[in-house]
Amino acid sequence: MDLKEMLAHRRAIRVYDKTKHIDTERVADCLRLAQLAPTSSNMQMWECYHVTDAKTLEALHRACFQQTAATTAQELVVFVVRPNYVKRRATANLTFQERNIREHFPKEKQEKYLKRWSMYYKKAIPFLYGRFFGLFGLLRKGLMQLLTPFRPMLHQTSEADGNVILHKSCALVAETFMLAMSEIGYDTCPLEGFDSWRVKRALHLPYSAQISLIVSCGVRNEAAELGERFRIPFEEQYIRI
Ligand SMILES: Cc1cc2nc3c(=O)[nH]c(=O)nc-3n(C[C@H](O)[C@H](O)[C@H](O)COP(=O)(O)O)c2cc1C
Known part of the structure; x- marks a missing residue:
C-alpha cells in the first residue's frame, strides 16, 4: 500500500471479525515502527502496553464500557504517558x-x-x-x-499545559502505529472512551501515569456496515496565508 491507500484503508473499526486472527509479533513490529514518531524535545515520555492476555483484556473491556470496538478486538494497545520520566x-x-x-x-x-x-x-x-x-x-x-x-x-x-504536550506527542505515536497496522492490512480503532482509573488498575500502573489512548486491533468484520467517511469540506479547514 502507498500512503494514500493506507490512509484510505484506516478507519475506526467498531466490529472486528473474530475468526480472522492477527499475528501478535506483527503488531509488536508496528509498535516498533511507531517509536519513529516525533516527540517534543525527543523526550519520548510514553510507553505502550500491548495486551493479549485474556483476563486483562476482559478487565479492559469493562473499563472501555463494553464498546464493541474493544470487546470484538483481538488485542488492545494502551498508550500511556509518564510525566515523572523527565530525569530518566x-x-x-x-x-x-x-x-x-x-x-x-x-x-x-x-x-x-x-x-x-x-x-x-x-x-x-x-x-x-x-x-x-x-x-x-x-x-x-x-x-x-x-x-x-x-x-x-x-x-x-x-x-x-505540560500534560497537553505529553499527550500530543503520544497521539503522534498512536497515529503512526495505526498507519503501520493499516499498511499490513490490520485494523484499529482509537478509543478515549474509558475509565482511566480502571485501566490503570488492570495494568498495575501508578497514580502518576496517564492513559492517553487505547487502540483496539484486529481485522474488520466485512459484514458489519461501516458507511461513508465524514470529513468537513477541506476549504473550511484550510487557510493559506
Ligand atoms: C482521540 C480519539 C478518541 C476516540 N475515541 C473513540 C471511542 O471511544 N470510541 C469509538 O468508537 N471511536 C473513537 N474514536 C474514533 C473516531 O470516532 C473516528 O476516528 C472518527 O469518527 C473518524 O472516523 P475514521 O477514523 O473512520 O475516519 C476516537 C478517535 C480519536 C482520534
Whole structure:
C-alpha cells in the first residue's frame, strides 16, 4: 500500500471479525515502527502496553464500557504517558548525544555542541517539565509572562499545559502505529472512551501515569456496515496565508 491507500484503508473499526486472527509479533513490529514518531524535545515520555492476555483484556473491556470496538478486538494497545520520566529520558537523550556528537560531528565543534545539549537536558528540560502539585507550573508561567514583553517566550508552561504536550506527542505515536497496522492490512480503532482509573488498575500502573489512548486491533468484520467517511469540506479547514 502507498500512503494514500493506507490512509484510505484506516478507519475506526467498531466490529472486528473474530475468526480472522492477527499475528501478535506483527503488531509488536508496528509498535516498533511507531517509536519513529516525533516527540517534543525527543523526550519520548510514553510507553505502550500491548495486551493479549485474556483476563486483562476482559478487565479492559469493562473499563472501555463494553464498546464493541474493544470487546470484538483481538488485542488492545494502551498508550500511556509518564510525566515523572523527565530525569530518566533527559539522561538517556544526553548520554546518546554525547556519543553521537563524538562519533559524527567535526572535532572543533564537539565541545560547543556538547555544552549546548548539556544545557538543554540538564537545565532547560528540568525547568520546563518540572512539577510540584501545580505550583511549579504556576511559578514558571508567571515568570514567562513577566519576560514576554522583552522577548518571545513559551506560554504553554503550566503543569496542565505540560500534560497537553505529553499527550500530543503520544497521539503522534498512536497515529503512526495505526498507519503501520493499516499498511499490513490490520485494523484499529482509537478509543478515549474509558475509565482511566480502571485501566490503570488492570495494568498495575501508578497514580502518576496517564492513559492517553487505547487502540483496539484486529481485522474488520466485512459484514458489519461501516458507511461513508465524514470529513468537513477541506476549504473550511484550510487557510493559506
Ligand atoms: C482521540 C480519539 C478518541 C476516540 N475515541 C473513540 C471511542 O471511544 N470510541 C469509538 O468508537 N471511536 C473513537 N474514536 C474514533 C473516531 O470516532 C473516528 O476516528 C472518527 O469518527 C473518524 O472516523 P475514521 O477514523 O473512520 O475516519 C476516537 C478517535 C480519536 C482520534
